Amino acid sequence: MSLARVATRSRNGLNATLIWVETHLSQGLPAIVMVGISESVVRDAKERVRSAIISSGFRWPDSRLTISFSPASALKTGASFDLPIAVSILLASKQLPDALAQGTEFYGELSLDGRVLTTTGLLAAGASEREKQVTIFTPKPNAMALAPFCSRVVGLRHLSELRTPDRLSESDFRECSPARTNGVATTYQLPAGQASLWRAAEIAAAGGHHLLMSGEPGAGKTMTAGLIRQLLPDPSDKEMLETQILFDIANKPCPSHRPFRSPHHSISLTGLVGGTRHATPGEISLAHHGILFLDELPEFSLATIEALRQPLEAGHIQITRAEQSHLYPAKFQLIAAMNPCPCGYRGSSETACRCSSSALTRYDAKLSGPLLDRIDMFIRVSRSKLSDVMAPQTTQYDRLERVRQSVLVARESQIVRQGQQNSLLPSSDVLDSCSLTGETKKWLESTGE
Numbered sequence: 001m002s003l004a005r006v007a008t009r010s011r012n013g014l015n016a017t018l019i020w021v022e023t024h025l026s027q028g029l030p031a032i033v034m035v036g037i038s039e040s041v042v043r044d045a046k047e048r049v050r051s052a053i054i055s056s057g058f059r060w061p062d063s064r065l066t067i068s069f070s071p072a073s074a075l076k077t078g079a080s081f082d083l084p085i086a087v088s089i090l091l092a093s094k095q096l097p098d099a100l101a102q103g104t105e106f107y108g109e110l111s112l113d114g115r116v117l118t119t120t121g122l123l124a125a126g127a128s129e130r131e132k133q134v135t136i137f138t139p140k141p142n143a144m145a146l147a148p149f150c151s152r153v154v155g156l157r158h159l160s161e162l163r164t165p166d167r168l169s170e171s172d173f174r175e176c177s178p179a180r181t182n183g184v185a186t187t188y189q190l191p192a193g194q195a196s197l198w199r200a201a202e203i204a205a206a207g208g209h210h211l212l213m214s215g216e217p218g219a220g221k222t223m224t225a226g227l228i229r230q231l232l233p234d235p236s237d238k239e240m241l242e243t244q245i246l247f248d249i250a251n252k253p254c255p256s257h258r259p260f261r262s263p264h265h266s267i268s269l270t271g272l273v274g275g276t277r278h279a280t281p282g283e284i285s286l287a288h289h290g291i292l293f294l295d296e297l298p299e300f301s302l303a304t305i306e307a308l309r310q311p312l313e314a315g316h317i318q319i320t321r322a323e324q325s326h327l328y329p330a331k332f333q334l335i336a337a338m339n340p341c342p343c344g345y346r347g348s349s350e351t352a353c354r355c356s357s358s359a360l361t362r363y364d365a366k367l368s369g370p371l372l373d374r375i376d377m378f379i380r381v382s383r384s385k386l387s388d389v390m391a392p393q394t395t396q397y398d399r400l401e402r403v404r405q406s407v408l409v410a411r412e413s414q415i416v417r418q419g420q421q422n423s424l425l426p427s428s429d430v431l432d433s434c435s436l437t438g439e440t441k442k443w444l445e446s447t448g449e
């Protein structure tokens with residue numbers, strides 16, 4: 001009779017809960033019983049682990065195996081339990097030294113031939129706060145991404161490498177940490193002229209305000225979204241880590257700056273807010289700490305547009321699927337663009353609008369009042385003048401640098417004044433933070449009415 005205990009973690013949103021995998025070998029007919037974990041995970045893991053152990057030159061114990069996952073109440077999903085299950089069986093059957101379970105955590109999916117496969121979503125486990133230093137055993141390809149956040153990481157290619165633990169060396173990938181760049185490369189085209197558009201972009205970037213631009217095709221709406229992206233300050237280390245964890249869960253390459261997501265208007269509800277069978281984050285969570293740019297806003301389905309209301313208000317979204325429920329952050333800045341009508345020329349001084357009045361009514365009804373209520377700024381855009389378009393681009397880049405500096409100054413003064421960005425300020429505190437003079441107050445009242 002023998003008992004072994006191995007530590008691992010299970011992802012829960014952006015965090016990861018410590019899970020103990022305990023294996024008990026007892027006399028009786030050979031069988032494997034797993035408790036404290038969902039049936040679907042057990043079904044998959046049982047066969048993979050058995051084949052991997054035998055293929056790696058180890059012996060499958062000829063006794064009754066009881067494997068327990070604790071705490072029983074914690075969420076346990078994914079294939080990263082294969083390696084800790086295999087290690088706990090090998091420890092309990094005395095095929096690996098007991099010291100391997102001291103101060104260690106194991107993660108990784110196993111193939112039938114014993115290879116330790118790349119597993120998504122491990123960054124959340126690796127970046128978890130710990131009271132003491134531990135050595136993390138992880139698939140070799142994941143080790144590079146985990147190394148900057150963990151004190152000690154050992155990358156495994158095959159389960160058989162554990163037969164000679166003395167030869168395993170701690171991987172040092174610190175130099176391979178994900179690249180951080182200061183600022184966004186200024187290779188995007190910038191809107192020419194358009195003083196009011198630049199001013200709107202400056203205010204939106206400084207205060208973190210949601211912006212809706214309306215204007216005829218070719219007026220520079222998409223370029224303005226790119227401009228706001230370039231005006232945003234560099235993310236903090238904490239913001240960058242959250243971005244990296246979210247992209248790791250979604251199994252997408254992580255951006256080196258604040259994320260800029262611009263899904264097509266045909267995107268599904270699941271793609272936008274998150275979901276799928278594995279409850280993965282959607283575009284609104286991938287845009288966390290960055291920009292969600294929705295071009296042609298009225299062309300998005302009504303259900304997807306309406307689904308934005310709750311995360312815009314709360315800054316997070318709860319994704320619940322059959323066996324898992326994850327809370328993902330979604331503090332994004334919404335930059336949306338739309339044509340003024342289906343043909344795009346309503347209000348244009350140069351081209352006549354061809355839309356019928358019923359088409360215009362239908363188009364206007366696509367954006368609900370509650371959604372528009374959550375958008376802070378609206379701007380009507382018209383085409384740039386030819387003389388502005390012909391101006392040299394270098395002038396535009398000088399202008400960009402000036403506006404970027406003013407955004408940084410404005411952001412700092414907001415933090416000094418009220419401890420947060422203007423967009424996060426509760427409406428009850430707005431008047432305390434903005435001292436209005438008599439004349440300004442009168443103007444505001446007359447504009448509001």
Ligand SMILES: [Zn+2]
Nearest residue numbers: 341343353355
């Ligand atoms: Zn029209």
